[in-house]
Amino acid sequence: MATILARPATLPGRSTPPPGHLSLNTSQRGTPAAIPNKHIPHCSPGPRPASRLISSPTSPPSATPGAETTSLLYPPTGYKKASVSDVPVYALSGAQLAQAFDHLASQPLPSAKHVFPWLHGLHADNQLQLAFFIARKKSLRRTPRGLRGITIVKAGGDLTHSKLKGAIAPEEILQGPSTLRDRTEESFLECDPREGFSVRNFQIQACKMATVSDIVVYGDAGTPAGEVERLAGKISKAQRAWQRRLEGPNNTERPYNTFVVTDPYSYLETDHADLIALDSEGCMTSKVMDFFHWERLEMCAMSAPAEIASNVWLGPTPDPSIAGHEVLRKDNVPSFDIMIEASDIAQIPDSRTYDVLEDLLEGRTQIEMADGAVPQLEFPGSGAIMPPTWSQNEVDGLVEACSWIYRQANGVVDDRKRRDSKMSLGAEVDSDGDSAMHLDDSSETEGRKILIHCTDGYTESSLLALAYFMYAECLPVHDAWLKLHMEKKRNFFAYSSDVALLKAIQPRLLQASPKHTGKITQLCPPAPGWLERMDGSLPSRIMPYMYLGNLGHANNPGLLKELGIGQVLSVGEPLSWEENATGEWLPEKMLFVDKVQDNGVDPLWSEFSRCLDFIEKGRRNGTATLVHCRVGVSRSATICIAEVMNELGLSFPRAYCFVRARRLNVIIQPHLRFTYELLKWEELQCEKRGKPMKRELEWATIAREIAAMNKPYSRQG
Incomplete structure (x- = not known):
């Protein structure tokens, strides 16, 4: 039964965080609560460049000149030393941290062409990744100097409570004792993948950004100040070791530094609430957007x-x-x-x-x-x-x-049942002793x-x-x-x-x-x-005038007509309609964006305005537009996110979740470069609206949250 x-x-109740899956680190309790039946489809990376495999570099990549992102934390001459250890660690108040965050959020990001393919992860031993992205252009392996961030690390690593905006655990960036080659020296993790090919290495971005960031360490009410300072000392040593690998032993400049927050967490909660993602009880404050x-x-x-x-x-x-x-x-x-x-x-x-x-x-x-x-x-x-x-x-x-x-x-x-109920309740009986069945009253x-x-x-x-x-x-x-x-x-x-x-x-x-x-x-x-011709799923209605779908949806013109779709925007994948199906579709109702593969190399940024103008034209004419690529999760999803940002004025993280939810069971997967281009698109949207630019979340946090959201559905578990 x-x-x-x-x-x-x-x-209605107070919002509480999802259990333990905001972080990728294994120190947290619980596992991600996956939404049933969602899945990540396979996305082909597109054609591989015709080039021979290259030999691996013999030394770590070196920096290239470029536009510097300014930071209130560099140079650190205005900050007091926090300890007398053999490495510099500086003291930072809550007010100074808030100012540094605000300043960074207002800084334009370097263009995508300056940070890719470095952000994809170019390990010296990964011949496939190196050959695909850089061929013989060794300059593309170098660390982009214009990329600079702030990485927040919580001593102890328990991120289920007392979590600052964008905070990560120490083990997400530092090698553990068992993996250190030299037990006497701290080191950052080797996060670039040694093998395989991927344009969606979101899980490595927090660690990669830590190598080009000032790092701020803090603790909660239960963490001794000495533990916070010891962790900061380890990170400072790791920064110095990483710099020696990049610039050689003779370079004494320290472009990135380590800080400790000297104010107690309770002070941050009361006086700088905008920095608090989870309060001391583990509840979301709604001050920091959570994916x-x-x-x-x-x-x-x-x-x-x-x-x-x-x-x-x-x-x-x-x-x-x-x-x-x-x-x-x-x-x-x-x-x-x-x-x-x-x-x-x-x-x-x-x-x-x-x-x-x-x-x-x-x-x-x-x-x-x-x-x-x-x-x-x-x-x-x-x-x-x-x-x-x-x-x-x-x-x-x-x-x-x-x-x-x-x-x-x-x-x-x-x-x-009605008759049985009347009999069981002792209804009136006729002259023969049977229940009288009066069915003339209402049966509803x-x-x-x-x-x-x-x-x-x-x-x-x-x-x-x-x-x-x-x-x-x-x-x-x-x-x-x-x-x-x-x-x-x-x-x-x-x-x-x-x-x-x-x-x-x-x-x-x-x-x-x-x-x-x-x-x-x-x-x-x-x-x-x-x-x-339908597999059961309809294209996803993202906005009343815009649908997101796959090539199968696009090649079903009868279905499109029934859904009120009168325009088709094909991103990188041409249609293959039967000749008799094209008669009702005028050429101006079709737009094909050519030479955009889902390979992490081809940009889509330059096509945003043309695609959005096409969608808007259909909207003015009272018809909806289907935006599609092959699978409907990367190239076309990127265009739909750009339109949602443009139309609703949402930040990239919120627009991403808006489209992700409406794609129903198929998880959208704009790769790293498209995601970065959308974050740059957010800057343009602020300029368009005459608003001061201030990112809601930084690149490393966005990438880390996307990786955590997708992890329950990945083949790896």
Whole structure:
């Protein structure tokens, strides 16, 4: 028997951080809470440059001249020494740290061409990476001098509380004792990958930036000052060793220095709240943007509960930690009488399950529910009923679920149960002693409000929602797909197995529908051609006038027409339509951005304005634009993020989460160079709006958070 639960009513609460997965370091508790069924598709890097492998460099890369990013921490002549150790460590107050942060955030970043391919990670032994990116141009291996940052390190490494903006653990940048070649000398980690090829080495950026940063060490209330200073001394030695590798033993200049925060953490919390990501109790302060939390907010805003049929709502599982947040829609969402959770581990409910639940709803049971608790039913999630092995019991269960939901939502009383209820309650009897069956009174009561939900509001619940929508409205599968998306404004994800199942059981669902008129043609309408070419997923609606999709979506013009898409922006991947499909599409409705591969080399920055002008032209003409590349996660996602930043005025981190949430089950993956170009695009947006430029987060923090968000879905675990 399926499970019946009582879910407490949700109340707004203080936001708390996701457990232990804000950092990549292993010292933190917990593992990332991955959103079910999201996945990272494979992205081809594009053609490899035709060049022979080169020999590995015999010495570390040296710096090249370039525009220096100024820093309030360099030179450190205005700061007092914090210790009398054999290496310099300087003292820094909370006010000075806040000023240094603000100054850095207002500094323009070097152009992408000056920091790449160095940021990709060019290890001397990685012949594949070296050959692809630099060939025989040894100058490209050198550390870019114009790139400068501030790295915050927390002594002790526990980042689950008392976390400053952008803080990392010591082991993310320093080699441990077991890995040091020379046990007498501290050293930074060798973070560049020794083997393999990748343009998405987000996980190494915090460490790479530490080598070109002033480093600030702090501790929480439980960390002794001596421990903070000892760590700072180790980092200062590592900086000096790294500089010797770069410039040689005779160069005494120290372009980067180490500092310790002398003010207690409690002082920072009260007087410099803008620096606090997590307070001393481990709660988010909302002063520092958090990727995990913001993605969750955007996901819940996108899939906020909405009524898809009378008294039946579709949405995400209620989350008390984000209830009432300003990002969420201000719709008048009711309290629910029944909640149906779609889950991959749930079983098909049987008749006994429904009987027990109805007894609970009607108060005909000794089970007591807590105040505010809502009865909950579980149902198998999307993709759980697989063709061609599905059983008749599974199909029966899906149809019965639709029928039961309809009766509850519309107040339709099952005649059999109604008669049984009258008899059990001692109804009046006729002259023969039988119960008098007075059925002339109303067989309908006020319907109950029902929420079909799952974690993200669209994945596991899509099969049941689509099946119920077909049943309640007597719609064939293709009409249900379109109307749920276009008229009900729902973004949802269905598997190809869901398409096959719903097509196969369509006659039965429609025949059982309360709105069925008895017309045979209604049961088996011909399926449109676009449905046959669809894998179950629609392109992702990022904005009302802009969709993000893959090459398969782009090559399905029938589907595009049904979705109101009248323009196609192809980023690096040409269309392959049949000749008879191009007649309705004028050349000005198509834009092809050529010579942009997903290889970490080809820039996309120079195409932003042309692409956004094309999207805006379609918007003015009342049509939506599909933006696509091959997979729909890197090149096209970059353009969509640029448009969201341009249209909504969001910072890059928030625009990234906005698009990531709306790409549904496919995780967007703009590679390192595209991500950096978008951070530069943010500078241009500030200039365009006449606002002073101030980055919300720095490059190393952004890259580190993206790596942490993607880690649960990576092949490595």
